[in-house]
Amino acid sequence: MPRKIVAANWKMNNDEYSSKKLTFDFLKYISESNNTKVLKILSVPFPFLNTVTKMCEGVDSVFVSAQNSSDYSEGAYTGEVSAKMLSSISVPFSLVGHSERREIFGESDDIVFAKTRLLLENNITPIFCCGEPINIRKDNTHLSFVEEQLNLSVFKLKSSEFKKIIIAYEPVWAIGTGETASENDISEMHRHIRSLIKSKYSSSLSNDISILYGGSLKPENAKQIFDIKNVDGGLIGGASLNAKDFIDIVNSIN
Ligand code: PGA
Numbered sequence: 001m002p003r004k005i006v007a008a009n010w011k012m013n014n015d016e017y018s019s020k021k022l023t024f025d026f027l028k029y030i031s032e033s034n035n036t037k038v039l040k041i042l043s044v045p046f047p048f049l050n051t052v053t054k055m056c057e058g059v060d061s062v063f064v065s066a067q068n069s070s071d072y073s074e075g076a077y078t079g080e081v082s083a084k085m086l087s088s089i090s091v092p093f094s095l096v097g098h099s100e101r102r103e104i105f106g107e108s109d110d111i112v113f114a115k116t117r118l119l120l121e122n123n124i125t126p127i128f129c130c131g132e133p134i135n136i137r138k139d140n141t142h143l144s145f146v147e148e149q150l151n152l153s154v155f156k157l158k159s160s161e162f163k164k165i166i167i168a169y170e171p172v173w174a175i176g177t178g179e180t181a182s183e184n185d186i187s188e189m190h191r192h193i194r195s196l197i198k199s200k201y202s203s204s205l206s207n208d209i210s211i212l213y214g215g216s217l218k219p220e221n222a223k224q225i226f227d228i229k230n231v232d233g234g235l236i237g238g239a240s241l242n243a244k245d246f247i248d249i250v251n252s253i254n
Contacts, residue, residue: 002210005233006250007041008240019048023055025243036060043067065093071114087122098129099172109152120161127166128154134173143192159201167211168235174215190230222252
């Protein structure tokens with residue numbers, strides 16, 4: 001059975017003070033809800049990883065994640081943050097291949113794959129993001145587009161490596177737009193991804209990988225989306241910046 005996971009993606013929001021406040025409020029709600037079967041992950045900006053990690057220490061089923069890491073292992077790459085550095089401060093997860101990294105920062109599938117590799121080598125679980133832009137959806141080629149994203153990156157991994165991955169399907173046109181994909185859109189893509197994993201690896205692996213949905217998830221639509229077959233949780237941007245909204249989303253999962 002895939003693990004149920006709800007991950008926050010703060011993106012480039014918050015400062016030291018508001019990061020602490022958001023984490024503090026979230027942990028307060030967590031202690032009241034006692035929902036330990038869902039893995040909760042906070043993807044926070046680099047400067048706050050240590051602080052948020054310390055605040056979450058000892059809290060059952062809550063972990064931090066980086067939002068990015070370098071495709072180089074170490075050396076003269078000014079401004080980069082390596083997987084090894086993240087590992088040295090015990091960061092257990094990292095997003096990789098988020099559409100904002102792909103689109104705004106020009107990350108190719110090769111770069112996404114290099115990052116994924118380095119994360120795994122450093123014992124960090126990659127949360128691999130994939131999803132199609134609006135023109136691809138309109139052309140009705142979204143299934144093959146996402147298949148290609150998988151083929152050019154995580155599907156190059158051996159099954160012993162691939163089994164450590166978390167997948168997040170995020171249709172680009174639904175991110176931060178308020179426009180959620182329909183139940184049919186989500187169900188079709190999640191089923192497709194699971195069947196691709198089955199043909200590439202095995203049915204047992206395919207049945208164990210968590211596939212999250214992301215894109216304008218909010219308290220009002222979370223339950224409906226989490227009830228869709230093959231949806232094992234969510235990756236939440238905007239709504240994760242409000243502790244109450246985020247915990248309401250966490251508590252919407254069965
Ligand atoms: P959103 O972002 O929830 O604000 O649409 C999701 C994401 O980018 O991970």
